[in-house]
Amino acid sequence: xxxxxxxxxxxxxxxxxxxxxxxxxxxxxxxxxxxxxxxxxxxxxxxxxxxxxxxxxxxxxxxxxxxxxxxxxxxxxxxxxxxx
Amino acid sequence: xxxxxxxxxxxxxxxxxxxxxxxxxxxxxxxxxxxxxxxxxxxxxxxxxxxxxxxxxxxxxxxxxxxxxxxxxxxxxxxxxxxxxxxxxxxxxxxxxxxxxxxxxxxxxxxxxxxxxxxxxxxxxxxxxxxxxxxxxxxxxxxxxxxxxxxxxxxxxxxxxxxxxxxxxxxxxxxxxxxxxxxxxxxxxxxxxxxxxxxxxxxxxxxxxxxxxxxxxxxxxxxxxxxxxxxxxxxxxxxxxxxxxxxxxxxxxxxxxxxxxxxxxxxxxxxxxxxxxxxx
Numbered sequence: 001x002x003x004x005x006x007x008x009x010x011x012x013x014x015x016x017x018x019x020x021x022x023x024x025x026x027x028x029x030x031x032x033x034x035x036x037x038x039x040x041x042x043x044x045x046x047x048x049x050x051x052x053x054x055x056x057x058x059x060x061x062x063x064x065x066x067x068x069x070x071x072x073x074x075x076x077x078x079x080x081x082x083x084x
Numbered sequence: 085x086x087x088x089x090x091x092x093x094x095x096x097x098x099x100x101x102x103x104x105x106x107x108x109x110x111x112x113x114x115x116x117x118x119x120x121x122x123x124x125x126x127x128x129x130x131x132x133x134x135x136x137x138x139x140x141x142x143x144x145x146x147x148x149x150x151x152x153x154x155x156x157x158x159x160x161x162x163x164x165x166x167x168x169x170x171x172x173x174x175x176x177x178x179x180x181x182x183x184x185x186x187x188x189x190x191x192x193x194x195x196x197x198x199x200x201x202x203x204x205x206x207x208x209x210x211x212x213x214x215x216x217x218x219x220x221x222x223x224x225x226x227x228x229x230x231x232x233x234x235x236x237x238x239x240x241x242x243x244x245x246x247x248x249x250x251x252x253x254x255x256x257x258x259x260x261x262x263x264x265x266x267x268x269x270x271x272x273x274x275x276x277x278x279x280x281x282x283x284x285x286x287x288x289x290x291x292x293x294x295x296x297x298x299x300x301x302x303x304x305x306x307x308x309x310x311x312x313x314x315x316x317x318x319x320x321x322x323x324x325x326x327x328x329x330x331x332x333x334x335x336x337x338x339x340x341x342x343x344x345x346x347x348x349x350x351x352x353x354x355x356x357x358x359x360x361x362x363x364x
Binding site: 006034081 | 157159163166170
């Protein structure tokens with residue numbers, strides 16, 4: 001579970017994970033870019049990624065189908081709204 | 085509550101909320117969402133670090149359990165701001181144009197390619213095509229043309245005063261033993277609670293789950309208003325699922341989509357609403 005964690009990717013990109021969710025055997029995260037060194041966060045951006053495992057390691061990949069991304073963003077936002 | 089939402093036609097409902105195209109921006113609402121075409125570059129990024137090291141400064145916090153260190157950090161304040169923004173009215177209207185059940189149903193279809201009936205079957209038996217169906221609406225005012233599932237058999241809803249002939253879709257060789265559904269005067273209850281052509285408010289049905297979602301999620305919100313129950317399916321274990329259709333502002337039935345609920349949940353909810361005098 002990545003929810004409420006800060007994740008650093010191998011390219012140095014950092015993001016705060018607002019929520020994660022499994023759906024139909026797929027896993028997704030929604031986060032916002034952060035810079036922990038500067039204690040900064042981009043409040044205007046949400047990043048949606050699918051989490052896949054490869055060689056035992058989690059990878060964040062883009063969602064290629066806009067319709068999926070659109071629907072899942074809404075689902076994730078509604079989940080957050082109902083949880084918080 | 086357990087529920088398997090409808091799929092397919094809900095896309096008409098989703099059209100109403102297409103203002104939130106993911107690939108477009110929510111800039112006017114203060115949010116820009118993206119999943120690709122971003123300076124992070126790589127299609128796949130290895131997660132090489134989960135930063136839990138900052139003295140619990142950034143992790144394991146909720147909006148109701150926020151430490152001073154969290155509040156004193158720019159990231160912490162920013163996260164709080166983002167969560168507040170996501171709960172704001174503009175985002176609510178943009179995202180929550182349809183009940184979550186509808187959206188979830190759409191997602192089920194997108195990800196699984198299954199029909200609603202298949203999902204119902206999977207939920208109960210983990211094998212499809214073992215349900216009997218009723219497709220005849222039991223509310224006279226319901227528009228039957230909205231029910232257009234090719235695999236459905238036409239069957240009246242006799243328990244509710246209409247003619248009835250059960251037509252099983254497929255014989256079932258293995259029917260799991262399930263607790264017997266108590267005999268309740270459902271026809272009386274429904275007749276008293278739901279009038280012909282009447283729309284009801286089932287917003288009291290707050291929570292539900294979808295079989296393909298590991299964690300149950302809220303299904304119905306206050307958006308669950310002005311709905312018609314226009315068909316039912318009977319699972320082989322005796323569980324009856326009722327189908328709700330929700331009209332949009334233009335009066336188009338299921339303009340906002342549809343979802344499925346266990347009969348007992350609907351009766352309970354509608355009875356309560358009727359008793360409190362707010363049934364529409």
